[in-house]
Amino acid sequence: MKRRKGLMRIGLLSAALLLVLSVSAFAQDAEPAEEAPQEVYDAPPAPVTNLIAKDHVYDSGKEIDIEFDRSADDGSGADDVEKYEVYRSESGSEETLVTTIPAMVSGGDRRVIIDDSNGGLENGAEYSYRVLTIDRAGGSSETRLSGTVSPSGEWFDFKKINMLAALVILVFLIKFFIRKAQRGEEIYLRPVAGLQAFDEAVGRATEMGKSVLYVPGIMDLDQVETVAGIIILGYVSKMTARYETDLEVPVSRSLVMSNAREVCKSSYLSEGRPELFKDDMVHYLTDDQFAYAAGVNGIMLRKKPAACFYQGKFYAESLILAETGNSIGAIQIAGTASPAQIPFFITACDYTLIGEEFFAASAYLSQDPKLVGSLKGQDWAKGIIMIAIVVGALVETLNVLGVVTFSLKPLLAVG
Amino acid sequence: MSKDVWTIVSIVIVAALSALSVAAISWGIDNHEIGFGFWIGSLLTMGIMSYLYADNPFYKFTEHLFVGVSASYWIATYYWTQIDTNLLGRLFPEKTSFLGMTIDFSRHGHEQNLWYLIPLVLGLFMLARLIPSIGWISRWSLSFVVGLYAGLRSYGYLQSNVMQQAKETFRPIIIPGDFWAGFNHLVLVVGVVSALLYFFFSKEHKGMFGTISRVGIFFLMVSFGAAFGFAVMGRISLLIGRFDFLIRASTAENGYPSIVVTVLMVAILSILAMKNKGKGEDEDELFEP
Numbered sequence: 001m002k003r004r005k006g007l008m009r010i011g012l013l014s015a016a017l018l019l020v021l022s023v024s025a026f027a028q029d030a031e032p033a034e035e036a037p038q039e040v041y042d043a044p045p046a047p048v049t050n051l052i053a054k055d056h057v058y059d060s061g062k063e064i065d066i067e068f069d070r071s072a073d074d075g076s077g078a079d080d081v082e083k084y085e086v087y088r089s090e091s092g093s094e095e096t097l098v099t100t101i102p103a104m105v106s107g108g109d110r111r112v113i114i115d116d117s118n119g120g121l122e123n124g125a126e127y128s129y130r131v132l133t134i135d136r137a138g139g140s141s142e143t144r145l146s147g148t149v150s151p152s153g154e155w156f157d158f159k160k161i162n163m164l165a166a167l168v169i170l171v172f173l174i175k176f177f178i179r180k181a182q183r184g185e186e187i188y189l190r191p192v193a194g195l196q197a198f199d200e201a202v203g204r205a206t207e208m209g210k211s212v213l214y215v216p217g218i219m220d221l222d223q224v225e226t227v228a229g230i231i232i233l234g235y236v237s238k239m240t241a242r243y244e245t246d247l248e249v250p251v252s253r254s255l256v257m258s259n260a261r262e263v264c265k266s267s268y269l270s271e272g273r274p275e276l277f278k279d280d281m282v283h284y285l286t287d288d289q290f291a292y293a294a295g296v297n298g299i300m301l302r303k304k305p306a307a308c309f310y311q312g313k314f315y316a317e318s319l320i321l322a323e324t325g326n327s328i329g330a331i332q333i334a335g336t337a338s339p340a341q342i343p344f345f346i347t348a349c350d351y352t353l354i355g356e357e358f359f360a361a362s363a364y365l366s367q368d369p370k371l372v373g374s375l376k377g378q379d380w381a382k383g384i385i386m387i388a389i390v391v392g393a394l395v396e397t398l399n400v401l402g403v404v405t406f407s408l409k410p411l412l413a414v415g
Numbered sequence: 416m417s418k419d420v421w422t423i424v425s426i427v428i429v430a431a432l433s434a435l436s437v438a439a440i441s442w443g444i445d446n447h448e449i450g451f452g453f454w455i456g457s458l459l460t461m462g463i464m465s466y467l468y469a470d471n472p473f474y475k476f477t478e479h480l481f482v483g484v485s486a487s488y489w490i491a492t493y494y495w496t497q498i499d500t501n502l503l504g505r506l507f508p509e510k511t512s513f514l515g516m517t518i519d520f521s522r523h524g525h526e527q528n529l530w531y532l533i534p535l536v537l538g539l540f541m542l543a544r545l546i547p548s549i550g551w552i553s554r555w556s557l558s559f560v561v562g563l564y565a566g567l568r569s570y571g572y573l574q575s576n577v578m579q580q581a582k583e584t585f586r587p588i589i590i591p592g593d594f595w596a597g598f599n600h601l602v603l604v605v606g607v608v609s610a611l612l613y614f615f616f617s618k619e620h621k622g623m624f625g626t627i628s629r630v631g632i633f634f635l636m637v638s639f640g641a642a643f644g645f646a647v648m649g650r651i652s653l654l655i656g657r658f659d660f661l662i663r664a665s666t667a668e669n670g671y672p673s674i675v676v677t678v679l680m681v682a683i684l685s686i687l688a689m690k691n692k693g694k695g696e697d698e699d700e701l702f703e704p
Contacts, residue, residue: 166573189616221557222564224572258544259557288485294463295482301470316650343643354635356614379617385581386608392585393604400587412582414574 045081045133046072047141048111053129053149056114061123061153063116066098068143070111071133074103078135085132088115090125098129126150163414173380178373187376194333194351195364201331202239205306211246212236213305215296215321216260217312217336218289220253224359225337229312230259231362232335236309237264241271249282250299252292257284293317297324310334310349311358314341322348335361388412425476450669457664457673460657461680471684499523502538505531580607606634 048068056063066086074081081103089095098115115121115129126148134140181187205212214236216229233249240247249264251257260282268277285295297320300308308325310318310332318334318341325332326348334345335353345352353361363371391408398404432455439451462477504523511518537559543552584607586600612624613631620628661673 163570163574163578166578167570170573187617188619190619192616221560222568224565224568227561227565255541255557255560258541258553259561262554262557284486286482286486287489288481291481291485294478297466298470298475298478301466316646319650339638340642340646343639344646346639347643356616360616376617379615382611382615385577386611389581389584389604389608392581393588393600396585396587397589400590407585409582409585412578412585414578 043078044139044141045074045135046077047133047143048084048131049143051129051131051143051145053127053145055149055151058154058156058158059151060157061151062119062121063114064121064127064149064151065112065114066129066131067110067112068131069109070104073135074133080135080137081133082136083134084111085134086113086115087130087132088117088127089129090127121151123153124150160414162411169384170377170381174374174377177376177380178370181369181373181376187372189364189372189375192353192357192360192364194335194353194357195361197331197333197351198236198365199239201307201309201333202236202243202245204331206243206245208306210306211248211303212240212307212309213296213300213303213325213330214247214249214309215312216249216251216256217310217314218252218292218317219313221255221259223313225313226253226256228359228362229335230256230263232309232311232365233260234263234267235362235365237267238271241268241273241276244273244276247281248299248303248305250285250292250296251282252285252287252289254284257282289315289317293320296321300324300328300330304328305330308332310336310345311353311361312336314338319344319348325349421472425479428476429480450664450672453664453669454672454676456660457676460661461673461676465680465684468684471687473680473684502531502535506535605630610634
């Protein structure tokens with residue numbers, strides 16, 4: 001019995017001890033809650049105000065001006081604004097981040113940015129904007145533009161005023177020298193080997209009793225090289241009419257065919273040999289680049305022309321044509337402004353008109369005062385460009401050396 | 416056999432191959448599965464390459480097939496992408512009746528734009544060449560195209576080929592702490608100016624002028640050499656692509672098409688060459704059928 005009472009006392013004591021420990025432990029757990037520091041409420045930054053978006057004036061209709069006043073917490077108030085993010089949205093498409101602007105460390109209260117999106121804005125489309133003000137804690141507040149804005153173009157885009165000036169100078173120079181040439185003043189043109197060989201090539205074909213093949217490139221009339229090639233064709237067809245030599249002009253574009261036929265027809269007419277002109281001398285093959293090359297190769301292999309002219313815009317078919325012409329022993333004169341194809345013509349042809357020489361050919365061959373004067377005017381323009389390059393490089397050098405603080409690059413930047 | 420017979424045989428072969436291809440497609444058979452495409456590809460590839468030796472019937476056949484197929488392909492492409500979609504689709508965007516015919520181009524989803532009457536009229540002017548008495552009208556269309564592009568390109572070239580390039584040549588030729596960067600810029604400026612000087616036509620290239628223009632030729636030739644090497648590398652990769660096709664085609668399950676085609680071609684050309692030996696002066700005439 002005594003033993004049983006002893007055990008009960010021990011049990012009660014243990015229970016009491018457990019209760020005391022539990023209460024003390026609970027008290028410890030509760031303690032931090034009582035002593036927790038008071039939570040600081042971080043308010044979002046004040047949003048930007050007076051947000052305005054309007055069409056940028058005197059542009060091509062692809063820019064919008066966005067203006068807003070800085071947040072009250074930027075440089076004053078809580079002074080915790082980190083950056084501004086400007087978003088643009090168009091109905092039916094996703095929102096786009098236009099730009100991120102850091103908080104204004106200096107300057108006025110008003111911020112102006114131009115949204116051009118690298119020409120991605122559409123003339124007449126409606127856009128809406130919002131500006132997000134973000135503080136250093138990551139809090140943000142937004143300001144939405146009420147309504148929408150659409151860019152529109154004006155008659156004059158002032159960012160291209162330098163282009164207008166360059167065009168005016170170029171036109172003036174060309175016109176001035178054309179006038180001089182038309183007045184009969186002699187304009188010297190240096191000899192170009194390839195151009196002097198034109199007569200030689202047609203003469204050789206005449207002597208051998210073989211035909212002349214003329215390839216005006218593979219592009220359409222939208223390329224200046226094709227136009228230049230057709231002008232030169234006029235000169236070559238005059239010679240073939242004069243010497244009664246067969247001429248074959250395979251073309252790869254329908255418009256080029258029509259134009260080349262007109263040119264050849266008028267050449268034969270002007271030489272007094274209209275009966276020698278046949279529509280079929282200018283014929284269409286195909287628009288496809290390599291099929292055209294295969295077709296011209298076939299003509300070369302079967303008809304074996306004594307002279308081959310390649311004058312126009314060429315791509316990868318240039319070497320195929322020139323190599324075939326070389327293999328049949330024809331005298332070959334090429335002319336193109338395609339930099340990647342000039343090396344192939346140089347290696348496989350007897351004469352090659354490179355770049356500007358090709359464009360100058362029509363002036364050389366015709367000696368037309370308009371073209372000769374224009375060539376002289378272009379030479380002057382090249383001179384101005386060379387001087388500009390030398391001066392521009394010197395100014396940039398002085399700029400790097402710290403002698404001057406300006407650059408001439410903006411003068412040539414076209415928006 | 417006469418040339419006419421050869422022409423008829425060629426046309427029959429092409430027609431048969433075309434019919435077989437169309438039939439295979441309509442039966443849902445992938446040409447590559449049965450190796451048919453490999454046989455055609457091998458024949459045409461070797462036919463074109465046979466030109467490297469001399470003109471021959473295989474090259475003539477392949478060349479004419481290539482020219483004919485591509486010409487018809489482009490006509491169809493231009494009609495469906497330009498005339499049907501862009502022209503008629505904008506002039507008649509809704510189903511209408513015209514002279515008892517039902518015109519429906521609504522599938523293109525365009526809005527009506529009557530400005531497209533101008534290209535329609537200019538296009539019809541081009542067709543006036545078919546009637547010699549009014550053929551001169553086609554010159555209006557040609558003048559429009561040439562004039563329009565001359566104007567457009569003059570601005571584009573002035574901007575990209577003159578202003579932009581001149582601006583990019585404004586580089587410092589001395590950069591403190593980076594000698595080679597400055598030297599690179601100097602080479603660029605000298606190269607551009609001297610090459611430009613070479614293209615001066617109205618002044619004799621003598622004395623200092625001639626010396627600088629010769630430096631320009633040097634720069635031009637270096638750039639042409641670099642372009643040549645770069646382009647040749649590209650062409651080699653095209654050639655590798657073609658050889659890769661021939662090798663892939665040459666498997667047992669396809670019946671070794673490239674090998675069989677090559678062997679047959681060489682054999683036929685050899686027979687033709689032996690048969691015609693001594694007939695012509697030219698190597699090409701050996702293969703006249």
